[in-house]
Amino acid sequence: MNTYIRIIDGINNGVKSIVSVMLAILAVLVVLQVMTRFVINVPLAWTEEIARYLMIYIVFLGSGLAMRHNQHIAIDFLLDVIPHKNKARLQTIILSICAVFCLVLAYYGAQLTLIVVDQSTPTLQYSMAWAYAAIPLGALLMLLNIVALLLKPNKVEDSVDRIVGENK
Numbered sequence: 444m445n446t447y448i449r450i451i452d453g454i455n456n457g458v459k460s461i462v463s464v465m466l467a468i469l470a471v472l473v474v475l476q477v478m479t480r481f482v483i484n485v486p487l488a489w490t491e492e493i494a495r496y497l498m499i500y501i502v503f504l505g506s507g508l509a510m511r512h513n514q515h516i517a518i519d520f521l522l523d524v525i526p527h528k529n530k531a532r533l534q535t536i537i538l539s540i541c542a543v544f545c546l547v548l549a550y551y552g553a554q555l556t557l558i559v560v561d562q563s564t565p566t567l568q569y570s571m572a573w574a575y576a577a578i579p580l581g582a583l584l585m586l587l588n589i590v591a592l593l594l595k596p597n598k599v600e601d602s603v604d605r606i607v608g609e610n611k
Contacts (some may be wrong), residue, residue: 444594451591455511460586462504469497492566493498496574503581510541538589545586552578 472494480486509515517537522530556579559571 448591450597451511451587452589454584455508458504459508462501462508465489465497465501465504469494469501473598488566492564493600496564496577499574500577500580503577504584505586506581508583510585512589513592535593541585542589542593545582545589549579549586552582 472490476487476490476494479490481569483574492577506515525533556572556575559575562571563569564571
């Protein structure tokens with residue numbers, strides 16, 4: 444169990460580095476696009492397309508990272524009204540439902556990725572599968588992090604206490 448947690452945390456550190464680099468590249472591309480479009484008056488179409496796909500990957504990979512630290516937006520009304528001893532159980536049920544959703548998202552995301560393999564991006568003419576692959580990758584990363592949260596119950600209880608503590 445601890446080995447799995449260490450592996451997931453290692454994967455998350457790698458993903459965090461990748462997402463950070465993607466965000467830096469995205470910022471440079473957007474500045475370049477604005478400069479070429481409004482200052483030089485010769486827009487570069489490829490910067491807009493790459494920026495779009497970078498943003499997609501940042502969102503899907505970042506959502507997996509957010510799952511590990513229970514940082515997704517949540518409606519925590521039930522956590523406020525149920526007794527403290529049941530909060531960890533409710534959090535486990537919520538995480539289990541999220542795991543099922545991630546499985547479904549990964550499955551259908553992979554199917555969609557395979558469907559669009561023969562389609563090309565408008566400007567760069569790469570396979571659209573590269574853009575759509577963010578869906579199953581992000582869903583699998585979220586699923587791995589959900590399993591890590593479910594395996595380490597004190598991590599779930601700490602996150603429940605953090606959520607409930609923030610609302611008081």
